[in-house]
Amino acid sequence: MTFALELSYWQSTILRIVGVLVAVLIPAGTLVYVFLFKMMSHMQSRLGPMEAGPHGSLQLMAEVGKFLQKEDIVPTKADRTLFTLAPYLVVGTVLLVYLAVPFGPDAYFADLDTGVFYLLAVSSVSVIGVLVAGWASANKYSLMGGLRAAGQLIAYELPMVLAVVGVVIQAGSLNLQHIVSVQAHGEIFGWGGIGNPFILTQIVGFGIFLLATQAELTQTPFDMPIAESELVAGYMTEYSGMRFLLFFIGEFASAGAFAAVAATLFLGGWWLPGFGFDNNAMNIVGPLVMVGKMMFVAFLIFWFRFTYPRFREDQLQTLAWKYLIPLSLVNIMATAVLKVVF
Numbered sequence: 001m002t003f004a005l006e007l008s009y010w011q012s013t014i015l016r017i018v019g020v021l022v023a024v025l026i027p028a029g030t031l032v033y034v035f036l037f038k039m040m041s042h043m044q045s046r047l048g049p050m051e052a053g054p055h056g057s058l059q060l061m062a063e064v065g066k067f068l069q070k071e072d073i074v075p076t077k078a079d080r081t082l083f084t085l086a087p088y089l090v091v092g093t094v095l096l097v098y099l100a101v102p103f104g105p106d107a108y109f110a111d112l113d114t115g116v117f118y119l120l121a122v123s124s125v126s127v128i129g130v131l132v133a134g135w136a137s138a139n140k141y142s143l144m145g146g147l148r149a150a151g152q153l154i155a156y157e158l159p160m161v162l163a164v165v166g167v168v169i170q171a172g173s174l175n176l177q178h179i180v181s182v183q184a185h186g187e188i189f190g191w192g193g194i195g196n197p198f199i200l201t202q203i204v205g206f207g208i209f210l211l212a213t214q215a216e217l218t219q220t221p222f223d224m225p226i227a228e229s230e231l232v233a234g235y236m237t238e239y240s241g242m243r244f245l246l247f248f249i250g251e252f253a254s255a256g257a258f259a260a261v262a263a264t265l266f267l268g269g270w271w272l273p274g275f276g277f278d279n280n281a282m283n284i285v286g287p288l289v290m291v292g293k294m295m296f297v298a299f300l301i302f303w304f305r306f307t308y309p310r311f312r313e314d315q316l317q318t319l320a321w322k323y324l325i326p327l328s329l330v331n332i333m334a335t336a337v338l339k340v341v342f
Helices: 009-043 059-069 080-098 115-123 126-136 140-171 176-185 203-216 241-266 282-305 313-341
Strands: none
Touching: 009 059, 009 241, 009 282, 059 241, 080 115, 080 126, 080 241, 115 140, 115 176, 115 241, 126 140, 126 241, 140 176, 140 203, 140 241, 140 313, 176 241, 203 241, 203 282, 203 313, 241 282
């Protein structure tokens, strides 16, 4: 005997909204605790926060409580409407990114035929939020930080897009679920035990994607927009309380979103060797597999962040325009030639 539960449109919509919020907030909190509070501390031979909860496990809740209690200040000369809107715009971008990421054969929010195009489009909307925050704050440091961020994000959007083009050529589709399927059903020299994750053939694209992600997140060594020694806190200088917390959540939620996209495009997404692609059990196992792969990619991102010093602005632009973009074009050409030959 089987039971089926039919949900109305508004019920399924509410479930999707709740699902996206969970998919954003839980990875963001996990990344903050695991990598910012603990991994960095242990890599630098120190303990990190230890007082709140066992091994400092409740420190994140303490930080959130602290920000919620702070006074929400709006500068006198600021554009109040845009100043208020900016952090929500940044966080909203992350919510839109998760909509197209599949977590199982049937575990997805939206199965878009142009999923890759959609992801690249909505991920760039955060530039508008950063610019709005910088301009609306009526602060010269905020404005300079916003302009720096806009120039940096625009420069690194191009290598990120070009890095993904190699995957699209190899998969022959813009649909993320189809890209996972191609990796699951692929073979390596006639052997299909682990499928054919594109990181093996697109390792150059994977490296470029990670570097571009680091720049998109404005994390060290690409943190010029919020360089504290020059710009106080950049475009976030005038923000306090809940709105500053939203920017903080947006940064780490974006790291989780980009890690999920990288895991889908290069690491086989939710699929696990040994399971059939259409196996219904993957709707439960798949999200766990996806989280594991996301954590691996996030580890690489934060390891890079905690290892290298900040670039100069000219070094940042030189890396993008003189090295990453030409290298990504070579990768696209090689992928296209090999696609035709084999």
